[in-house]
Amino acid sequence: VDLSSKIQNTQFKNLFLNASGIHCQSKKELEELMNDHYSGGLVTKSATPNSRFGNPLPRYHSLPAGSINSMGLPNEGFQFYLDYVTHSNIQKPTILSIAGMSKEEDLELLHQIQDSKYQGLTELNLSCPNVIGKPQMAYDFASSNQMLKEIFAFFKKPLGIKLPPYFDLVHFDKIAKILNQYPLSHVNTINSIGNGMWVDIESESTVLKPKGGFGGVGGAIALPTALANVRALRQRLNSSINIIGTGGVTTGQDAFAHILCGADMVSIGTQLYEEGLGAFQRINNELIEIMKAKGYHSLDDFRGKLKEQ
Numbered sequence: 190v191d192l193s194s195k196i197q198n199t200q201f202k203n204l205f206l207n208a209s210g211i212h213c214q215s216k217k218e219l220e221e222l223m224n225d226h227y228s229g230g231l232v233t234k235s236a237t238p239n240s241r242f243g244n245p246l247p248r249y250h251s252l253p254a255g256s257i258n259s260m261g262l263p264n265e266g267f268q269f270y271l272d273y274v275t276h277s278n279i280q281k282p283t284i285l286s287i288a289g290m291s292k293e294e295d296l297e298l299l300h301q302i303q304d305s306k307y308q309g310l311t312e313l314n315l316s317c318p319n320v321i322g323k324p325q326m327a328y329d330f331a332s333s334n335q336m337l338k339e340i341f342a343f344f345k346k347p348l349g350i351k352l353p354p355y356f357d358l359v360h361f362d363k364i365a366k367i368l369n370q371y372p373l374s375h376v377n378t379i380n381s382i383g384n385g386m387w388v389d390i391e392s393e394s395t396v397l398k399p400k401g402g403f404g405g406v407g408g409a410i411a412l413p414t415a416l417a418n419v420r421a422l423r424q425r426l427n428s429s430i431n432i433i434g435t436g437g438v439t440t441g442q443d444a445f446a447h448i449l450c451g452a453d454m455v456s457i458g459t460q461l462y463e464e465g466l467g468a469f470q471r472i473n474n475e476l477i478e479i480m481k482a483k484g485y486h487s488l489d490d491f492r493g494k495l496k497e498q
């Protein structure tokens with residue numbers, strides 16, 4: 190059974206990635222991830238120009254079926270991640286994630302990447318729901334289109350976009366129409382489901398401190414939304430644009446479902462945070478068992494071949 194996959198011309202020995210933000214913020218986390226045998230690639234925490242502490246704690250809470258977070262983009266700063274993916278002992282392909290606090294910052298970071306020696310993939314996060322006062326850009330179709338136009342006037346390296354979930358078929362039509370105009374390497378869908386709320390009954394309080402308790406929701410609870418976004422975008426995007434399916438993957442079955450819906454690669458976030466790096470080996474094995482039982486030898490045997498009732 191072959192779990193290899195690719196994004197444009199970048200080959201991955203297996204389809205699994207960490208979701209940006211999970212196990213990829215510090216040097217220690219990145220090195221453990223780089224040396225992990227059961228993930229095919231490595232995604233960095235979204236980087237801002239300068240390092241950030243992020244939002245006040247508590248800012249992450251485990252839920253019965255997932256997680257809620259309002260981290261607020263804590264990261265070591267762009268130069269740290271650019272240095273890491275450019276100079277570290279590269280064992281697997283990398284995706285450098287960036288999230289400027291404005292269009293100007295995004296453009297500046299992309300100019301630095303364009304002018305750098307970095308030859309890996311880049312991912313522009315247009316969907317962070319937790320920076321106070323910063324909207325999720327990808328919900329503003331006109332601004333997203335304008336931003337992409339300005340980016341592709343100069344950026345010539347492989348670039349993907351991290352999208353928030355959409356909940357309306359017309360919105361899938363609108364965002365796909367925009368994205369199809371640009372030579373994107375991939376889209377990564379979904380980011381957490383923005384601005385959820387969780388309440389502690391005993392204390393009668395929110396569980397998160399930032400933003401009055403509003404935070405992005407992830408984990409098992411997000412799987413139906415993630416599968417819908419992967420399927421809807423696969424049905425609408427040019428075949429040249431690959432899809433990283435993120436959201437709700439806790440088992441090999443969930444990964445299988447993402448691939449059936451059209452995902453080329455699959456990211457694991459909440460489950461990786463809760464279980465640790467062992468989640469990759471377990472989910473790899475579970476997916477292999479499913480494929481063996483069904484007589485599939487490679488992901489291409491069933492990718493995007495979701496049947497309908």
Ligand SMILES: C=Cc1c(C(=O)O)[nH]c(=O)[nH]c1=O
Nearest residue numbers: 235260261262317319381405
């Ligand atoms: C990059 C900020 C993000 C954060 C964060 O740092 O709060 N949390 C998410 O669930 N998704 C994000 O995109």
